[in-house]
Amino acid sequence: MASHCSLRSGGLAQDFFTPNSIQALADFLSTNTQAVVFVGLGSNLLIRDQGFNGVVVKLTQLNALSINHSTISVSAGTTLAKLSRFIHSQHQYGGEFLSAIPGTVGGALAMNAGAFGSEFWQYVVQVQTMNSSGEVFWRSVDEFNISYRQVTPKHADEFFVAAKLAFNTEKSDQDVKQLLLKRNASQPIGLPSCGSVFKNPPGQYAAELIELANLKGHCVGGACVSNKHANFIINQNKATASDIENLITHIQQTVKSKFNINLETELIII
Numbered sequence: 001m002a003s004h005c006s007l008r009s010g011g012l013a014q015d016f017f018t019p020n021s022i023q024a025l026a027d028f029l030s031t032n033t034q035a036v037v038f039v040g041l042g043s044n045l046l047i048r049d050q051g052f053n054g055v056v057v058k059l060t061q062l063n064a065l066s067i068n069h070s071t072i073s074v075s076a077g078t079t080l081a082k083l084s085r086f087i088h089s090q091h092q093y094g095g096e097f098l099s100a101i102p103g104t105v106g107g108a109l110a111m112n113a114g115a116f117g118s119e120f121w122q123y124v125v126q127v128q129t130m131n132s133s134g135e136v137f138w139r140s141v142d143e144f145n146i147s148y149r150q151v152t153p154k155h156a157d158e159f160f161v162a163a164k165l166a167f168n169t170e171k172s173d174q175d176v177k178q179l180l181l182k183r184n185a186s187q188p189i190g191l192p193s194c195g196s197v198f199k200n201p202p203g204q205y206a207a208e209l210i211e212l213a214n215l216k217g218h219c220v221g222g223a224c225v226s227n228k229h230a231n232f233i234i235n236q237n238k239a240t241a242s243d244i245e246n247l248i249t250h251i252q253q254t255v256k257s258k259f260n261i262n263l264e265t266e267l268i269i270i
């Protein structure tokens, strides 16, 4: 899975499926008996070195986008960069922050991805889900518990296949170029990472705690804490998933012993 995850690390998947339509996905799932993991761009995902004993379903071929009376319909494999450009072309506003997040709509729904004070679910009208038997449902926002980088469905065992979104019609003053410049100045963009590894604890910044614990530049095997942004782990030199996980544990233990604060990972580890 190293080639499907932005950390460029991770073990093998038993099976791999890239559907080119929702119907093909439904047909596949209706006969599938293996465990399933959905992935988008793998920009928040690490598969352990031992691999995943099941099928990885990558949705990037499901990337349709349309608009009807200002409601945007988007398939789950659409990248946030493409969605952001589409929103802009339709003279809608509020989606500028999406251009700074490498990922797909499915990943953003699963993670409640956010940046610069905005979060994905703020703009969700409805989502289309599919269960592991291939049945499709339309779900409303109140069928999910939504919080900071966490979304818990009230109906377990369903994956996102599409969404209807509504952005603002009033012009916003967020400038995409400025947002990206701001981001590039503070983050090690271009190096293999998963963005922020840890959630910010209430009232604190994970990066600040890690920096105060003198962990900037600290490495385990080929995995290192970025010198530019302490909440980023970089795959500096052929890091294994174990190197990355051991570094995560070391950071958590050090921050706990120095500040008595538990750092919870934003990164999904399978």
Ligand SMILES: Cc1cc2nc3c(=O)[nH]c(=O)nc-3n(C[C@H](O)[C@H](O)[C@H](O)COP(=O)(O)OP(=O)(O)OC[C@H]3O[C@@H](n4cnc5c(N)ncnc54)[C@H](O)[C@@H]3O)c2cc1C
Pocket: 006, 037, 038, 039, 040, 041, 042, 043, 044, 045, 059, 076, 100, 101, 102, 103, 104, 105, 106, 107, 108, 109, 110, 111, 112, 113, 114, 115, 158, 159, 160, 161, 189, 193, 194, 195, 196, 268
């Ligand atoms: C350089 C960099 C910067 C980043 N900056 C930010 C940021 O500012 N804000 C932010 O929130 N995140 C950030 N991230 C993390 C990441 O981009 C987001 O979490 C993004 O939403 C992940 O999308 P993805 O499609 O790559 O999901 P993946 O990494 O492929 O998957 C993430 C999780 O979502 C699940 N999932 C994926 N698709 C589906 C689906 N269709 N249905 C159900 N579950 C699904 C996966 O199983 C996994 O649990 C950054 C990452 C990088 C590398």
